[in-house]
Amino acid sequence: MKNSRKRLALGIAACLCSLFALTACGETITQYNVIGTQDCYAPVQKPTSGAQIDDGIVLDGVLDESFYESKSWFVGHKNVKGREATLRTTAEIAPHGILFGIDVDEGFTISYSAGRPTAWNSGIEFYFAFGGETVPVDNLFEIDLTAHNDVNVRVWRPGIFNDGYLQYLYSFENAPAHAVKLKGGTIESGNCTGYTMELYLPYTLFGRDGRPEYINLNPGMITPLSDTEWVRDYYVFGGEFESSVCQWGKTEMYRFDKNGFVCNKLNITATGGGVTEKYRRDWAVKGDPVILEFAPEDGKALSSVKVNGVEHVNDVKENVYRFIGTGDDLNVVAEFTQGNNPKG
Numbered sequence: 001m002k003n004s005r006k007r008l009a010l011g012i013a014a015c016l017c018s019l020f021a022l023t024a025c026g027e028t029i030t031q032y033n034v035i036g037t038q039d040c041y042a043p044v045q046k047p048t049s050g051a052q053i054d055d056g057i058v059l060d061g062v063l064d065e066s067f068y069e070s071k072s073w074f075v076g077h078k079n080v081k082g083r084e085a086t087l088r089t090t091a092e093i094a095p096h097g098i099l100f101g102i103d104v105d106e107g108f109t110i111s112y113s114a115g116r117p118t119a120w121n122s123g124i125e126f127y128f129a130f131g132g133e134t135v136p137v138d139n140l141f142e143i144d145l146t147a148h149n150d151v152n153v154r155v156w157r158p159g160i161f162n163d164g165y166l167q168y169l170y171s172f173e174n175a176p177a178h179a180v181k182l183k184g185g186t187i188e189s190g191n192c193t194g195y196t197m198e199l200y201l202p203y204t205l206f207g208r209d210g211r212p213e214y215i216n217l218n219p220g221m222i223t224p225l226s227d228t229e230w231v232r233d234y235y236v237f238g239g240e241f242e243s244s245v246c247q248w249g250k251t252e253m254y255r256f257d258k259n260g261f262v263c264n265k266l267n268i269t270a271t272g273g274g275v276t277e278k279y280r281r282d283w284a285v286k287g288d289p290v291i292l293e294f295a296p297e298d299g300k301a302l303s304s305v306k307v308n309g310v311e312h313v314n315d316v317k318e319n320v321y322r323f324i325g326t327g328d329d330l331n332v333v334a335e336f337t338q339g340n341n342p343k344g
Helices: 002-025 065-069
Strands: 076-082 083-093 095-105 123-130 140-144 151-157 164-167 175-185 194-202 214-220 222-225 232-234 254-258 265-273 273-277 289-296 302-307 319-324 329-340
Touching: 065 083, 083 214, 083 222, 083 254, 095 123, 095 319, 123 232, 140 175, 140 194, 222 273, 222 319, 265 273, 273 302, 273 329, 289 302
Parallel strands: 265 329
Antiparallel strands: 076 083, 083 095, 095 194, 123 140, 123 214, 123 222, 140 151, 151 164, 175 194, 214 254, 222 232, 273 289, 289 319, 302 329
């Protein structure tokens, strides 16, 4: 009897150790011993969705499909009290769904806790609507995808006191499909420096059966500041960039079509000093502010700033010139010459 109890205890301990190894590692490439044998197996990642994926798309988190190369990408730089990050994203409007390619370089620790909602873990938070929709109710979506590859979808609905985002329900057959590739190492190691993602949204998820001409998107990202406390950088680029196009609770946002992000180029050249766009953008969109900041070299002053050949030096106030994008590519040429700086 004692021997039987001893064998049972050892068996339970072995099971617990094996379970711990499975939950602690979580890497699909890791092989595990089958208890009581010399056989090995490797866990297989279950599919995140049963939806039909378009031909030519391989959801592996690696942005190597050929169509990515020809797309225009949204590039947003974040800087919150020295915590910097860069997010790049574009969209492929495919026959059966929309594929977002996402590339994030994070300057702060990437973290994940199963005890926190998706919106409080490292990852992206996108606000999304189909082009042509003007009513936010049932047409405006908030989509989270964490660096741990967890997804959550909410939809704009009327509330008792205020309208807002509520949980959006869907079946496995219509679920978002997604994959994440980490940079630098695992999240647990503390060496992870960023991630690439592929997020596929089948049209059936939204009760649709045809591809739109364009979509609207306001990209955002989440950076937790603690593994134990509920503090984070919640950075949605349209709001942070002082956008007039991207407004809370509205379906009109940055536009993406068959060519990717719809924007105009912003080219800046300067002599005798430096000129930067406030948010480090090299793009502009119609109706949104462009904010140029001027930094003359010692002993020099701004003497000229032309936008598409038109002089605007008298519009510069305290070394800042703010204007609204016209829908054209913008070529900015600034000159600083010797003398006092009347704009400083």
